[in-house]
Amino acid sequence: MTTAGPRQDRLAWGRAHRFAHSLTRPRGLAEARAALREGPRPVLALGCGRSYGDSCLNADGLLIETGGLDRFIAFDPSTGLLEAEAGVRLADVLATVCRPDADGSAWFPPVTPGTRWVSLGGALANDVHGKNHHRFGSFGRHVPRFTLLRGDGELLVCSARENEDLYRATIGGLGLTGLILSLRLQLRRVPGLMLVAEDIRFDGLDEFYALAAASEAGWEYTVAWIDCLARGRSLGRGIFSRANHVPGPVGETAPLANRLAVPLAPPFSPLNRLSLRLFNGLYFRKLGRKRRARRLTAYAPSLYPLDAIGNWNRLYGRRGFYQYQCVLPPENARDAVAELLGAIAAAGEGSFLSVLKTMGHARSPGLLSFPMPGTTLALDFPNRGASTLALLDWLDAITLAAGGRLYPAKDGRMSAKTFAAGYPELPRFRRSVDPAFSSSFWRRAAPAADPPAPAPSAPIPALEHS
């Protein structure tokens, strides 16, 4: 474990930001403490780097890679309570702990995002959600306890009872409250690792909402792909997918390596307007003339379709891409989604993968947690510079007007105003930020323009900074 000089080879998943960092990769508590004591400031932990924008980057600062903190600590097969270091990946949990018993039943992550190549610490720091949000809420709800190493070297146990402020700030806290060293995750029991999955075509947003409402009670995983290039009468058409674990047959465990991978970023991205149109048109027709298809599948192709191609993000070429993910409250969601899709189609930008999902009412303890009741829409845009950024600003305006907010884990450009408007607990969160920690996202989206937490004895009027 040594700090090498500044390097520019650590990119976030969107590959649109290129910053110089110092890097260090501690193993265990003692080395992590030494890194915090001796390394440059400010500091940020980096797990698998699957955040899309600059929330996992720390320009000109230190990145503590958690890949060396990757040991399991304990697992109780009678209760499903797992304790592991923060750098253990979901893929490791799936491959080791989530193996089926003789009857096919198994322990399984209660919440999993669309990729298994995320660290547990990263999942907590971004309070990730998945296709079962309507049933299980976000990741942080299933983490009863974790340990946090603060910048001054103090090691704290955080739970709903101990250090509750830090517990709530760290869940979804983007790594800004300190270094998450280890955590406990309550796994859930599933009857089998195979899924029964259905794909159903829908021709508009009203149909989508009807399908979502009809599926939420009986299906654990629901998500929809929408054709964001469809306009006019076809606006909001897509394919609704829902799945349940099935008891019995012993399903395949997801492998610990990719079979296919993109070796490097091509100079010209194959993902252009033409291939975008082709892909979306073809994908919509994948069900053929049927309106519905049903199949039995291993969980990996259903829960992690993009994991089949390692480093698929490189397909966007040297300039990378932006992901845009917002969540919109129920009363405005339908109209706002239509407006967002209309704006994208009008701009002629379009997204390869557009994902729509209704979120449930389970509340996360996290102060900066992204999920809330309503609908979330996620879109990928190749980075074409100013025109892409202008479109995204337009989308922000629609999201904010509808009372929605953006997902920091996906963001690389939202304004401080947009961030503050979406996260009313931001001032309270700010009090728990560790002074040694920061990120490029934090400096950009939450600059300390407002005065630091006022001392209770002498309130100081807020000053306007120009």
Added chain:
Amino acid sequence: MTAPARKIAVLGATSAIAEACARAWAMQGASLFLAGRRADELAAVAQDLRVRGASEVAVWAGDLADPLRHADLLAELGAPDVVLLAWGTLTDQAKAEADPPYAARELATNFTAPAALLLAIAPRLAERRAGVIAVITSVAGDRGRQSNFVYGAAKGGLQRFLEGLRHRLHPSGVAVLDIRPGFVKTPMTAHLPRTGPLWAEPARVAEDIVRAVERRRAVLYTPWFWRWILLVVRTLPRPLFHRSRL
């Protein structure tokens, strides 16, 4: 109805490559014996391997580089099916040239101690007429080079030793595997600038080792391309070799 768990001894178990191998064996349900210098590190590794599926994990803490401690280790070791010997230190060549006693200690850690321990372990496997002895040497042992010939001599000596041991154990059905990794991103190399396509992750190297043990291979270069790099290094004519900075 399940077969008894395979017993695997990992000597130098807190080294990054060894730990990665132990993880793969734990997932297969092996019974593991871990030896290493630091008791607290070993305990953390043992916990991890239990969660990953090891049927049993035993631990011995002590200085493997000290042959006087080997009797104690051997008393606890039993007769494993597979032995992975993985300890070693990367010798600082400049320091070795300036400080010959340091060089002697390095040679003892990297050659004398492993050789002595292997001589004690080999008969146990030979008696049972089965098993694999796998030892991590290095591509540095393939030719003496000005940049690291003290380390290279220890590893090269170990390669010759294993060659002979393989010859000796051949009739008894014990395989001897000489593992020659190239540049691996481990704590041992953390002080070097580690960018470029030649650097491999420990998990990648471990995958090769576990497969080579299954197949009872004799010599393994890992990752694979080092075999061809070293072929060039070994066969480079001396006049050219002497002009290089290798």
